[in-house]
Every structure is written in structure tokens, then in C-alpha cells.
Amino acid sequence: MFERAVQADRTSAAIAGPAIKLEVQNIHKSYGVKHQKPLTVLEEVNFQIFERELVCLVGSSGCGKSTLLNIIAGLVPPTSGRVMVDGQCVTGRPGSDRGMVFQGYTLYPWLTVAQNVAFGLQFQRMPKAQQRDRVRYFLEVVGLGRFANSYPKQLSGGMKQRVAIARALANEPAVLLMDEPFGALDAQTKEQMQQFLLELWEQTHITVLMITHDVEEAIYLSQRVYVMGAHPGRIESEIGIQLPEHRDLDIKLSPEFVEIKRQVLQALRGPTAEA
Template sequence: MPDVAAKSAALPKLEVCQVSKSYRVQGKLLQVLDEINLEIFPREFVCLVGASGCGKSTLLNIVAGLVPPSSGEVRVDGQVVPGPGADRGMVFQSYTLYPWLTVAQNVAFGLQLQNMPKAQQQERVAYYLHTVGLTQFAGAYPKQLSGGMKQRVAIARALATKPEVLLMDEPFGALDAQTKEQMQQFLQDLWQQTHITVLMITHDVEEAIYLSQRVHVMSSRPGRLKQEVPIDLPEQRDLDLKLSPEFLSLKREILHSLRE
């Protein structure tokens, strides 16, 4: 986990600056987000937790450039982002794979849009399929994969374009409990390998603590960041950590904040 001195010396990789979002519903203005300020530093894994309807997904979609803010701005490496870009990779709860493409073709999709030479595409796809443990499924189609395997393909596709920041919108929310824990362990190991900067939203408090270096708790109506909880746990983690007194203490603190 980056210490205070390291943070002060580093520039943020991702900045959310005074971001608010409102929608007009049946003639009335509905404020969803209220002046969100957030900094994420290089190599950090940060989670946002909050109740359903608190604006987590809206905030992530604004960071991804899929939804414009009503006010405020998002910056990557100090540059304002006007919309979607290759500097941000996105993984959704639904697997969003193209069913008519093989696993390898799905992972290569973004590389084709970048007009990368074929030989380089094949090398990049092979590397990331190996990274997510799906080399032997390169020629398979999404319908032949389990839910966890589909999400691994989606993560490989997002990583293949080498984004500066990986954005994850409840990526394991649709999985059963056992597969979900396996994918949490997989993502922890993957982050150890790549140390990519990650912003992930989840409603699962245990998942947020297990994966991240910091957890931000959101309040709702309108969504605000109400508390930041540093996760002072070893960087390398296994699932047994969830049973430790330190982990349970953090879980109590975050649950208490959510209930307030």
C-alpha cells in the first residue's frame, strides 16, 4: 500500500474533481452525485462501496467517459478526459463478450480498432490469455465457457489495450459464491502481476476489503463520498485473511459507516 510520503511525491493517475450529476425526471431535477472528489495514485487498487442507487455506477460511467458530468471533470495523468478513451479499460458485471467471436477474437477486438499489426495482435492476445489462464480456450466461443471464465476473457480484453486505469463495475456480482471467491483470488493475483491502477465498485464489503488498498464509502441521495477507509493489510493476500481479526475489524467499520 502506498505510504503518505510516496503519495505526496507521486502525481495522481486518476482524479475526479468536483463531479456532480443530475437528471431531469418527469420535469423535476434529480441529483444523483454531489461534488465527488477522488484521487487514485499509480498502482493503487481502490474500491467504492455503497447501497444500491447511491450513484456508484453513474460515477464509474462518468470516469469511463460514457456519461458526461453535469459539472466537474475527470483527469488521467493530469489531462481532462472528454469521453471514452484507450487510457481507461472497462469491465462490466455482464460479460459483454461478442458471442459470434472466439475467446481470442474477443480479446483482440480492441487491438483491431487500434489497427495493430496482426503478428503483434497475436502476441498480445497470447500473453493475456496466458495471464488469465485461458490459453487452451483461445478457440472456444463464449457459450462454451462458465461465468467465471467469461469474466476472465472480459478482463483480458480490457487489459490487452494496456489502459492506464482499469475500471470495474461489480464484475463478480452475477457469479455464485464459490466462483466469486475464486475470481477475487484471481484478481488479487493478477493485480500482483500487473500492478495496474484499478477503480472498482462493489456492494460486497468483504470483496472491497480483500482486493483494495483503500475503500471509499458512498452515501446516497445524492451520492457523496462520506468516508475513506485505508486497508492496512499485507499486499499479498489469500482467502483465509477474511477470517482474521484485522479483516473483521475493517468490515465492522465499513458496515457501520454504511448503516449510518
């Protein structure tokens, strides 16, 4: 079912060329502070993500990247500007057009793995049999089919995050938004999850926007990296990642990877850091 739809979408996209899936237009966000000048968190943020891209947005802590992702998700309103998904203006919370995966696992501990994945489907009034089929399919996609009847407390951190990703994918969103999803994991599990996400993207080619402060993670996963500056937050640089689409962890040691890392780090430091 889903596999045939993915293949058909890829065929039509190859003929028509990549379409703009997500567009952020002149986003500005400020907060009022009593008896003080308003605090500007984001200023003139503009960027685009094309269909079937995996794009990372990197920036130092406090640059506003989480606020920006929450605006894109519809959880926080912008002061001005707009977000477009498939040409439609975002006006509400995440739905069928935007799936969200947070750094915390956000699973319901009293529900089984399968019930957690099915949670959003229940609000779509989907027939029970179709729900079961879709849950089974996406649990297999994330490699957790045999844990369908387990509870979150029985899973490792990486497995919990796979369940959260399966839950987001089960709603078949146009764009998957990820807010430092591997930030709470230990180094070894984090690398395993990076490999998992890249393999998942290769399999489904869902459009992904992920924010992270981990430069190596951003380069390893992305087709493009946007670099954010701070005070106020804005897009400082766009860096294309000229690496093979299929990547293993050893690529992080390659001269090409190291050179891209140098470019991203220099962009994060800003023009004053240039020698």
C-alpha cells in the same frame, strides 16, 4: 515485451514516488424531471487514486456508484466537475487510457476467445503479428491460453469474465474500471475470481477502480476503500486497508479484517448509526 515495460515502470515509480493516476474533481450529476425539481444523483464527489493502487468504492444500491463509474469511463457526461487521467481531462468514451469491465460478460458470441480479446486492437491498426502476440500473452496472464479457439458458450461464467478482463488489459489502459464484475457469479466462483484479480494485480500492478456493494470483497481486494452515501451520492469516508499486500481467503477470518469490516459497515450506516 509487456513484462519488461512493467518492470521498468515499477523501478521509475519507486524512485519518483506514487503519482496521481485518476482524479475525480467536484463531480455533480442531476437529471431533469418534467414539471418537477431536478433529481440530484451525485453531489460534490472528489477522490484520487494513485498509480498501481487497487481501490474499491462501496455503497448501497441506488447510491449512484454505477453512474459515477460511467462518468469516469466517459459513457455519461457530468452536469459539472471533471475527471482527470494522467493529468488529462476525460472527454470521451473508454479508450487506451480507460479499460472497462462490466458485470455482464459483454463478449461477442460469434467470435472466439482470441478474437474477442483482439477486438479492440483491430481499431489501433496494429500489425496482425503483434496482435497475435499480445492476445496470446494476455490469455496466458488470465490462465486461458488453451481456450483461445473456444467460443463464449463453451466457457463458465468465471472464464467469460477472465476473457473480458484480458480484452481490457490487451489495450494496456492507464486505469482499469470494473463495475461489480463478479456480482453475477455464485459464491464459490466469486471467491475464486477475487483471488484471481488480486493475483493479477500483484503481477501487473495496473491501477484499478472497482465498484461493489460487497464489503468483504472490497476489503479483501483493496489498498483503500471509499464509502459512498446516498440521496444524493457523495463520498462519506476513506478507509485505508492495513493488510498484507499478498492475501489468501483465510484473511477474511482474521481480527484485523473483521475490525475493518466493522468500520466500513459503520460508515455505510452513517453517523446516525453510531451508538
